[in-house]
Amino acid sequence: MVDILFALRYYFFYPSFFAVIIFPGLIFTTIILLLTIWFERKVAARVQMRVGPLYVSKRTGGILQLIADAIRLVFSEIIIPVGVNPTLYVLAPVFVIAFTFIPMTLIPFSAIPKTGSLLSPYFNIFYDYEIGKGVFVGYFVPYNMVLILGLASIVPIFILLQAWATNNRFAIVGAVREALLAVSYDVLLVMSIAAVAIEYHTLDIAKVVESGIPGIVANPLAAIVFLVGMLMGTGKFPFEIVEAESELVVGPSTEYSGFLFVLAMGGGYISTFALSFVFSDVFLGGWLPFTGLPGALWNAIKAILVLWFTVFLRSVYGRYRIDQALRGSWKYMLPVAFASLVLGLVVGWLWIR
Amino acid sequence: MAQQAHPQSILNNVISQVVAKFKVIGKAESDRRGFIQVDKSQILQVAEFLKSLGYDHVKSVTGIDYPDTKEFEVVYHISSYSNIDLAKTILALKTRTKYEDPKVPSLYSIWESVWTGERETYEMLGIIFEGHPDLRRLFLPEDFEGVYPLRKSYKLKTEGLFVDKPS
Amino acid sequence: MLTSQAEYPSGMEVEIVPVEGELNVGPQHPGSGHMRIYVKLNGDIIVDAELDPGYVHRAVEKLSEVRNYMHLIPLVERPAILDSIHMNLGYIMAVEKILGVDVPERALYLRTLAAEVNRIASHLYGTGILAIFLGHSTGFMWGFGDREVWVEVLQALTGARVTNSYIIPGGVRRDLTPAIKEMIEKAIAYQRKKVQDWYKIFVRNPNIRDRLENVGVMSRENAIKWGAVGPNLRASGVYYDVRKIEPYAAYDKVDFEIPVYKEGDAYARLLVRFEEIEQSMRILEQVIKNIPEGNILSDRFFKQIPPTRLKKWWEGQRRIVFPGYYASFRPPKGEAVSRVEAARGELLYYVVSDGSPHPYRLRMITPSYRLIQVFQELAKGSRYADLVAIYGSLDYFPPEADR
Numbered sequence: 020m021v022d023i024l025f026a027l028r029y030y031f032f033y034p035s036f037f038a039v040i041i042f043p044g045l046i047f048t049t050i051i052l053l054l055t056i057w058f059e060r061k062v063a064a065r066v067q068m069r070v071g072p073l074y075v076s077k078r079t080g081g082i083l084q085l086i087a088d089a090i091r092l093v094f095s096e097i098i099i100p101v102g103v104n105p106t107l108y109v110l111a112p113v114f115v116i117a118f119t120f121i122p123m124t125l126i127p128f129s130a131i132p133k134t135g136s137l138l139s140p141y142f143n144i145f146y147d148y149e150i151g152k153g154v155f156v157g158y159f160v161p162y163n164m165v166l167i168l169g170l171a172s173i174v175p176i177f178i179l180l181q182a183w184a185t186n187n188r189f190a191i192v193g194a195v196r197e198a199l200l201a202v203s204y205d206v207l208l209v210m211s212i213a214a215v216a217i218e219y220h221t222l223d224i225a226k227v228v229e230s231g232i233p234g235i236v237a238n239p240l241a242a243i244v245f246l247v248g249m250l251m252g253t254g255k256f257p258f259e260i261v262e263a264e265s266e267l268v269v270g271p272s273t274e275y276s277g278f279l280f281v282l283a284m285g286g287g288y289i290s291t292f293a294l295s296f297v298f299s300d301v302f303l304g305g306w307l308p309f310t311g312l313p314g315a316l317w318n319a320i321k322a323i324l325v326l327w328f329t330v331f332l333r334s335v336y337g338r339y340r341i342d343q344a345l346r347g348s349w350k351y352m353l354p355v356a357f358a359s360l361v362l363g364l365v366v367g368w369l370w371i372r
Numbered sequence: 373m374a375q376q377a378h379p380q381s382i383l384n385n386v387i388s389q390v391v392a393k394f395k396v397i398g399k400a401e402s403d404r405r406g407f408i409q410v411d412k413s414q415i416l417q418v419a420e421f422l423k424s425l426g427y428d429h430v431k432s433v434t435g436i437d438y439p440d441t442k443e444f445e446v447v448y449h450i451s452s453y454s455n456i457d458l459a460k461t462i463l464a465l466k467t468r469t470k471y472e473d474p475k476v477p478s479l480y481s482i483w484e485s486v487w488t489g490e491r492e493t494y495e496m497l498g499i500i501f502e503g504h505p506d507l508r509r510l511f512l513p514e515d516f517e518g519v520y521p522l523r524k525s526y527k528l529k530t531e532g533l534f535v536d537k538p539s
Numbered sequence: 540m541l542t543s544q545a546e547y548p549s550g551m552e553v554e555i556v557p558v559e560g561e562l563n564v565g566p567q568h569p570g571s572g573h574m575r576i577y578v579k580l581n582g583d584i585i586v587d588a589e590l591d592p593g594y595v596h597r598a599v600e601k602l603s604e605v606r607n608y609m610h611l612i613p614l615v616e617r618p619a620i621l622d623s624i625h626m627n628l629g630y631i632m633a634v635e636k637i638l639g640v641d642v643p644e645r646a647l648y649l650r651t652l653a654a655e656v657n658r659i660a661s662h663l664y665g666t667g668i669l670a671i672f673l674g675h676s677t678g679f680m681w682g683f684g685d686r687e688v689w690v691e692v693l694q695a696l697t698g699a700r701v702t703n704s705y706i707i708p709g710g711v712r713r714d715l716t717p718a719i720k721e722m723i724e725k726a727i728a729y730q731r732k733k734v735q736d737w738y739k740i741f742v743r744n745p746n747i748r749d750r751l752e753n754v755g756v757m758s759r760e761n762a763i764k765w766g767a768v769g770p771n772l773r774a775s776g777v778y779y780d781v782r783k784i785e786p787y788a789a790y791d792k793v794d795f796e797i798p799v800y801k802e803g804d805a806y807a808r809l810l811v812r813f814e815e816i817e818q819s820m821r822i823l824e825q826v827i828k829n830i831p832e833g834n835i836l837s838d839r840f841f842k843q844i845p846p847t848r849l850k851k852w853w854e855g856q857r858r859i860v861f862p863g864y865y866a867s868f869r870p871p872k873g874e875a876v877s878r879v880e881a882a883r884g885e886l887l888y889y890v891v892s893d894g895s896p897h898p899y900r901l902r903m904i905t906p907s908y909r910l911i912q913v914f915q916e917l918a919k920g921s922r923y924a925d926l927v928a929i930y931g932s933l934d935y936f937p938p939e940a941d942r
Contacts, residue, residue: 067680114876188562192923257746259674336746338674341583343749404785405876429766431878432904433885439762449876450887452778453763462876483765487912489904496600511593511941521601528605 034131034141039124039157043296043319048123051323053085054290055188059330060084066071066334089281097277101219102185112275118174119290122167126296129306129314135168136311150229152199153185155315162222164212167297168205171252174290175201178261181283182271193270196341199260200251203348208294210243210356214363215301228305235302237366240359242302247352249298251344253291255329257336258344262287272353295325295345385459386425394418407464413475416468418424419448419482426455427463431464433489435497439457442471444499448486469499478503496522556879562828564926572930573937582872588918588926590911596941603901608634609865611901612704614823618905619939620701621630622659624650624693625881626905627706632787633890634708636875638868640840645833651789652826653696653705654879655819656723657729660689661882669809669931670741678741685733686838688726695719704721705801707859709837714857720827727820734816742813750847751806755917758803769884769904770811771933775803781880793825805932812934840864867896881906883934907940 031037038044043051058073059078064071072081108324114162131145142153149161152271161165175197182194217233219227227234235242251258262270272283299305301323306314339347383406387398388490390408396418400406402434410418434447448465469536478501479486488510490501495509498520509516520526555594556695566577580816594761599618603611615630616623628650628673635642641682667682690700696719697703703714741747762775775896778798798814800807834841836859844853852858884906891900910933917929 063676068684069680148624185842192562256674298739334677335740336744337670337678339752340750341744342922379728420773428763431766431885431909432902434889434900434902436900445887449887453772453779456784459779462878464876484764485909485912488908500876511596513593526601528601529755 021223029140031139032141033143034138034155035157038128038315039156043128043315043322044157045120045121047319048120048289048292049186051292051326052285053089054082054324055288055323057082057085058327059333062331063334092275092281093278095277095280099187099276100274101134103184103274107180107184107222107277111177111184112272112279112286114177115174115181116282116289118170118177119286119293121169123293123296125160125163125167125170126293126300126362127154127156127163127228127305128157128228128296128318129155129312130225130310132310134368138311147223149223149226152229152310154225155311163224164184164216164222164338166288167224167293168209168212171208171290171293172201172205173217174286177282178271178286185271185274187273190271190273193261197271199256199341199345200260203345204248207348207352207356208252209355211244211248211359212245212297212301214238214241214356214359217360218367220367224300224305227301228307230240231307233302233304238363240362241354242298244352244356244359245302249291249294250329250332251348253294253329254287255291256333257339260341260344261337272297292322292326295329296322298322300323380404382457383463384459386422386458386463387426390418393421399469403421404461406461407466409466409468412416412467412469415465415479416477416482419479421452422463422465423482426458427452428454428483430483430489431462433486435493435522437497437523439442443468444471444474444497446476446493446499450510452482474498475500475502477501480504496520498523562923571877572935573941576918576922576926578926580917583922583924583940585918585921585923585926588915590803590915592911592937592941594862594940594941599903599942600901603898605897607790607867607896608708608870608898609724609861609868611898612707613702615901615903616702616704618942619881619883619907619936620815621936622657622661622882622939623861624653624705625879625886626903627656627704628788629877629879629881629888630890630901630903631706631708631884632879633875633877633888634870636877637870637873637890637892638708639871640709642710642836642942643833643835643838644831646835646837647789648826648830649711649715649835650706651793652715652723652823653693653703653711654788655822655826656689656696659816660686660693662816663689665739665883665931665934666741666809666812669928669934672927672931673747675741675744675747678737681733681737681741685730689731692722693717693720703942707861707865708835708839710859711941712835712859715830716837716857723823723827727823734813737813742809750928751932752804752808754805754925755932756804757913757920759919761916762803762913765913765916766909767884768909769881769934770808770815771884771910771913773798774800774807775812776801782883785878787822787877787879789826789878792829793822795819795822805928808932808934835859869894869896883907883936883939884909903942905939905942907936908942910935911940 040043040046061071075081076083077086092202099108124239130150131142133142138155145153145156145159147154147159179194182190213239215227216222219230219240244264254261277282299318303321306318309317321355375476381400381403383403387406390396391398394414394417396414397412398406398408406420421486429451431449431451431452436445436447445466446469449462451462451467458500467476472501476499478490480490480503490504491507491510493499494501494507495512501507562578562580564578566573573595577589577591578585579587594774594929599614602614608615610715612630613628616626619626626734662684663682667679670678693703694700696715697705757771757775759776762772767775776799778799780799783797795818798811800811821927838936843858843864852860870892872892874895876887877888878885878887886906887904889902890898893899914929914933914935918926
């Protein structure tokens with residue numbers, strides 16, 4: 020009897036299951052997604068002299084509004100237009116959301132100490148030789164920086180597929196904008212991560228965190244470049260160009276309704292969440308000074324703060340034009356990214372060993 | 373409400389110049405309003421002359437239907453933006469044409485601001501402006517091709533809520 | 540399939556496959572209002588934009604031939620419901636010219652008061668629409684929230700928030716009470732404080748400046764050639780405002796300025812509108828201070844109100860009940876042209892009367908009507924995202940153009 024309980028406990032807390040599905044995996048991300056949309060609407064309402072979501076659950080300030088919205092959208096009818104390829108039409112948003120979520124299985128959330136934590140039984144399985152401890156991650160690779168960014172940059176292709184499958188002019192215009200932007204923001208993200216990699220002499224995010232120096236102190240330019248690249252890549256204000264509502268209805272997901280619309284919309288937020296985890300790991304010090312599950316919680320709180328900050332910008336900015344965004348990223352941000360590379364080289368050679 | 377125009381007013385000056393040059397009928401109703409009645413063969417030259425005096429835009433193009441005399445009347449209200457004295461006045465340039473020949477030369481080549489007004493007068497009354505670059509329907513939907521609603525022959529059915537004394 | 544013929548800032552042209560496409564920014568679109576814009580695109584540049592108005596055409600001019608002069612008042616003020624005091628005022632001024640009626644002083648001041656409150660409300664609405672077109676939801680919500688303050692003032696004064704039917708031939712319908720004066724003073728204090736916040740979050744926002752500077756530039760010659768009106772004309776360097784050129788109501792007795800900018804781009808138009816709000820508040824303060832005592836309806840009509848009704852409504856609540864003359868009056872034969880400066884531009888009325896209770900011809904030229912040509916000319920050659928910026932900055936209102 021005790022054996023069964025012990026086996027259950029072993030398999031439940033196995034990081035490949037726990038980190039990917041429960042915390043901070045699918046279920047936690049979905050809850051945070053709903054909370055984030057609630058926060059976005061509430062804070063925008065407070066700035067704009069309104070109240071925001073209120074009536075669904077009056078005493079808790081309307082948090083359950085999003086659950087009501089999600090239930091309504093899930094049970095709406097999925098309309099498939101006549102002139103489209105039905106398989107591609109249904110599969111495209113599924114691919115988008117799958118590929119925005121896959122990078123989250125590779126981001127290290129916390130470190131596993133040898134004893135004293137719920138996760139210690141897995142110390143040897145997820146051992147990271149660079150830091151001498153275990154790593155609480157879905158799947159461990161020692162060069163996870165490169166792999167995360169590589170997987171995250173496949174997403175624009177599926178957005179193009181989504182827009183092409185809907186056979187709608189506005190969606191095509193949105194997809195062209197996404198294609199133009201994807202090239203620009205990917206360069207910025209990769210260059211800032213490369214600067215940090217050179218500075219800390221490693222490709223492993225866990226080592227960057229465990230070295231004790233948060234990236235924002237060691238290379239603030241890279242932090243700025245990463246933040247701007249993150250805003251551009253996921254369609255947050257002021258770069259909400261792909262889904263510009265007053266010009267292109269909703270952009271690539273114009274024709275979607277019901278559950279597919281939830282998937283298409285959620286892709287943006289999940290991608291922001293994944294990138295904000297990377298930001299909090301690399302630049303804000305990750306899970307220090309805790310380890311194990313409390314470390315993962317601390318890390319998640321930092322990532323949620325970054326996510327809520329980017330979502331707050333909706334109430335302050337309008338949106339840029341596509342050519343202004345491109346000019347900004349190539350003419351102004353690229354030199355800053357080069358400067359951050361140089362800074363990383365210098366600091367990495369002189370101080371960080 | 374017509375007050376006697378000050379004999380030296382600018383509008384009077386302009387109208388008397390036009391009347392002297394082109395032999396048309398013109399009158400200044402007050403300091404600020406006046407009209408010139410021209411025949412449609414002369415309208416282009418009169419408009420050219422008025423433009424040289426400083427009138428630089430057209431405020432409105434109105435078409436009026438007179439079924440008793442079987443005529444259409446086209447009224448252009450012109451004024452000026454750049455000349456302060458002329459800006460205080462509105463001059464009405466009127467011309468008439470018969471039902472059988474509803475064609476009037478377009479003033480687009482002189483003042484481009486007649487573009488919308490002439491298009492609307494064409495679609496509402498059926499007056500054809502020769503020389504207009506783009507004479508098509510503007511406001512009405514497709515089933516109004518060939519039907520000109522603003523003519524008095526197009527009757528509107530209204531419900532009687534209030535009884536008027538017959539005029 | 541559209542591909543983009545991208546031209547990078549260094550002048551390098553990348554020609555992929557130069558293909559043109561057409562887009563219907565149609566009536567079912569968040570960025571179009573009640574009309575269709577038929578756009579021919581070449582990549583991201585608009586080659587030709589054609590306006591297709593007429594979705595809300597209500598045939599005001601044809602209907603005016605079968606209605607009485609008084610019945611026309613609600614009809615004529617509906618095309619631009621947020622600016623209805625001006626539409627009302629222009630029509631009544633033309634009718635008064637034909638009838639030959641004098642308006643008492645106090646009524647002139649009250650007309651000015653209502654017109655300026657409506658101008659502020661309309662400018663806030665226009666700025667809100669421009670903000671939402673640029674994606675700035677805070678500007679949109681603030682525009683409508685601030686407008687509430689002024690619309691409440693109008694409700695207290697005239698009884699309705701929009702489409703007030705406040706102005707009648709010979710004067711106005713209701714009088715100003717001390718409670719309303721206090722309401723207006725509080726509203727002015729509130730709005731002055733809020734305009735500072737507006738400047739911080741919207742007008743000086745670098746994002747908004749980037750979207751609006753050098754967009755839809757209209758030079759002075761083009762503005763005159765195409766017949767632009769209102770703040771668009773004043774932002775292109777032409778000093779023209781009907782309140783100064785041909786003063787009506789009480790505008791020759793109050794002191795105000797007209798902002799004129801030279802650049803002619805969308806940002807200048809936005810700045811002109813904000814400064815006009817400030818000038819309108821100046822006029823309101825002067826009107827409240829200097830308004831003379833007197834009657835609010837001309838004596839010629841006031842004498843005709845039966846004494847019993849007069850006692851109940853006029854002495855009790857200072858409200859006018861209509862005299863029997865209004866039921867179906869027949870003005871003498873004649874015609875009149877009147878113009879007012881509505882919030883969006885110059886509004887012109889041409890009324891032809893032939894002695895019957897209905898007008899023979901009513902011609903109404905609204906400011907948005909005259910902006911149809913300006914919109915089409917400005918949209919050519921600009922980028923697709925600038926279409927909505929030009930639309931919002933011109934403050935084009937489709938129902939007003941369609942009438």
